[in-house]
Amino acid sequence: MAGSFGLGGLDIMLSRWVMDETQDINLLDKRLEQRFRTLLDSLSQASTASIPAACNDRAEMVAAYRFFDNEKVRFENVLEPHIESTYRRIKAHKTVLLVQDTTELDLTRPHSEVEGAGSLHNGNRCGALLHLLHAFTTDGTPLGTVSAEAWTRESRSDQPALKRGSSEKRVQIKNRPFHDKETFRWLTTAQHCADVKSHVPKTQLVMLADRESDITEVIDFCRSQADFDWIIRSDGGRIVNKDDKTDPSIAVRESLRNTATLFTRELEIRERHAWGSATVKHRPGKADRRDRAVSVSVHFDTVTLNDPRVGKREGVTLNAVLVRETKPTNQDEPIEWLLLTSLPIGSQDQVELVIEYYLLRWMIELFFKVLKSGCKIESRRFEHIDRFLPALALYLIVAWRSLYVCRMSRAHSEKSCKHLYTDAEWQSVWQVINRTSPPKKPPTLLEMTKLIAQLGGYVNRKNAGPPGPQTVWLGLQAMHLIATCWLTFGPGATKTCV
Secondary structure (H helix, E strand, O other), X not given: OXXXXXXXXXXXXXXXXXXXXXXXXXXXXXXXHHHHHHHHHHHHHOOOOOHHHHOOOHHHHHHHHHHHHOOOOOHHHHHXXXXXXXXXXXXXXXXXXXXEEEEEEXXXXXXXXXXXOEEOHHHOOEEEEEXXXXXXXXXXXXXXXEEEEEEOOOOOOOOOOOOOOOHHHHHHHHHOOHHXXXXXXXXXXXXXHHHHHXXXXXXXXXXXXXXXXXXXXXHHHHHOOOOOEEXXXXXXXXXXXXXXXXXXXXXXXXXXXXXOOOEEEEEEEOOEOOOOOHHHHOOOOOOOEOOEEEEEEXXXXXXXXXXXXXXXXXXXXXXXXXXXXXXXXXXXXXOEEEEEEOOOOOOHHHHHHHHHHHHOOHHHHHHHHHHHHHOOHHHOOOOEHHHHHHHHHHHHHHHHHXXXXXXXXXXXXXXXXXXXXXXXXXXXXXHHHHOOOOOOOOOEHHHHHXXXXXXXXXXXXXXXXXXXXXXXXXXXXXXXXXXXXXXXXXXXXXXXXX
């Protein structure tokens, strides 16, 4: 059931999920809070459209831009009610994965400049960066954001930038205090995992992070925590601690390669499209990647790593799993993952679980794809970064909802679609696609998602795979228009004389 409230003499109907998601909103102004709900509802129904196109009229468009320009509206308090709702969803699960990652938001404009935007990689583009901690179930269903930080770098100065990878650049980075580095966010986000645990004490939390988080301070903190488990992909450069310092150094990766193969298995590697400049796309681990099946060998051991910090003699002992592609091709970057973890690895089943959890780290890349392609966040036109950031927070909620609907149909395919859709939504879509009156019993979530995806271009033929997020988010926009017409002109519409 939808909720409603009065605004300017109008009775505005809101989607049920919007009312649920914003129950903890606190902008210290009731009209602002009402406007927030209206905006969230409107933009979620037309996620790819521009803000003027998503609004019902000029007055609503003006109100939207005034909302983002209001000094009471900030990135943090726009996102806060969603975070509280995410905690409630996490509580319903025994184990939840907390995935952290960073992405660039390219706001470069050919004929204008976003005031306050900072430089991005190599300094030839401008925009903002976003570091996210997002919760997923163990079947890949997104539960929502629990921590987010958006920031801008200092704009490019007149002095030529030091070349990436040069000795001067390495010295500059090394001499910078850790808390002043962007990588410090990997530590603060890991620390936030402990805070999440205080809200969901009965749920096991497992933090997942990619190679950028392979930082000694991050691993030190994670090892000191009993509140959550963790899996960090190592960059492979770590050295095994030696009892005899005269022995030659050996990398952890090489040490694990020398162990016996525990087992082999097939992995489904997901497609990845690199975001950003051509330089970024050709960095290791950032290039485009196609969907493919690979055969991998799996090695594991409990290892003691050398602590690279000056004066540290004791090693760091933890569990490590090495996943290697057995038959790499010249066409694709070979798969070789060195996973450091707090999870037990005493049996094949336990090692398999580590790998299965890490495979779900890909879901945050899919989330960023929905944010950038499905919500067009980089195309939003704002003159100042301070107006863009509250809009970013709002679209983080829209992106979550789009991906949530898509993944729910896979994880809970046999549930009734009434868990997510109103009668007007499923009945109108059924009639448009099937050209028959809707049945008394609502279709399942999977059936409904396929119907919606067909509105977005999905071809529902025999042996076709499940719909992807793109056809679903396009179909959802069409569904909202169809449902509005159904309520206005359909069987249950109030008959009026004209």
